[in-house]
Amino acid sequence: MTHTELEITAELVRELLRDQHPDLADRPLGLGARGWDNQLWRLGDDLAVRLPWATQTADALLRKEYAWLPALAPHLPLPVPVPQRLGEPSGRFPRPWIVTTWVPGTPADRAPATRAADAADSLAAFLTALHRPAPIGAPVGRDRGGPLADRAEQFAKMLASATEPGLVPDPGAVRAVWEDAAAAPDWAGPALWLHGDLHPANVLTADGALCGVIDFGDLCAGDPACDLAAAWILLPDGAVDRFHDAYQPAPDAATLRRARGWAVLRALAGILIADAGVHGRPGGKPTWGPPARTALRRLTAAARR
Secondary structure, three states: OOOOOOOOOHHHHHHHHHHHOHHHOOOOEEEEEEOOOEEEEEEOOOEEEEEEOOOOOHHHHHHHHHHHHHHHHHHOOOOOOOEEEEEOOOOOOOOOEEEEEOOOOEEOOOOOOOOHHHHHHHHHHHHHHHOOEOOOOOOEOOOOOOOHHHHHHHHHHHHHHHHOOOOOOOHHHHHHHHHHHHOOOOOOOOOEEEOOOOOHHHEEEEOOEEEEEOOOOOOEEEOOHHHHOHHHHHOOOOOHHHHHHHOOOOOOHHHHHHHHHHHHHHHHHHHHHHHHHHOOOOOOOHHHHHHHHHHHHHHHHHHHO
16 A cells, blocks of 8 residues: 555545535534545535545546446445545645445444345345446456456465465465466456455445445456455355355356455455554554455365365
């Protein structure tokens, strides 16, 4: 993560609204969350303001959401943060920002889904609805949705980084899952719309069920296996097969193999981000550890069968 260390306060957000969207400026305002790329400020009961603060890439991601997500959102069966207004860079704040709808719920890294059948069906319905052929000109992912072979170097570095401090109990089993996935045939179908970043902090839960999906900054077109990896990371034990049965069209064997490779990448990233959080390093999030370790356990156990 490349931090830009922009200081964002309630007073600043209020001033930006008064300058560009004055009809919203008098609503109640409070900090909702500090994410990887953006800060989220709740605006009244039904809106939120998202402002880039921690990475240089966040500007383009916000503009992408504003351009594409409003047309996709009505077809999705789970609530998503639909962009309503765009804020342009100004003397008060040198970066773009957006106003979106507010999606209630708790991130799944803090409150995992526990209702296995319901969560599997909800995730399958969401991805079935999202995974439609993308139009010409749809955004290309930043290292998401392409051939797994392109991520081989990243996998090797992450596995080494996690193995050295003993964060991965059986690196050989993890490598075997990856090698099988990387050897699977590439996606030969049309480029489909992908969320691109379905980790537990970007999926919301309530009462043990999925209730929303947020942060579409990595929205892109590509191989659906990238998103299908989410089943290993998000769902309770025993729910992955039900998810695969419910998702349509039924994924073929090669797609499921690639999905396991994407899941390994996401699990290793989660383990390293969690470890950074335990040691107080920038960008660290300790809550990412449990779902990532669970995913690796499931993936390696399935490979041994």
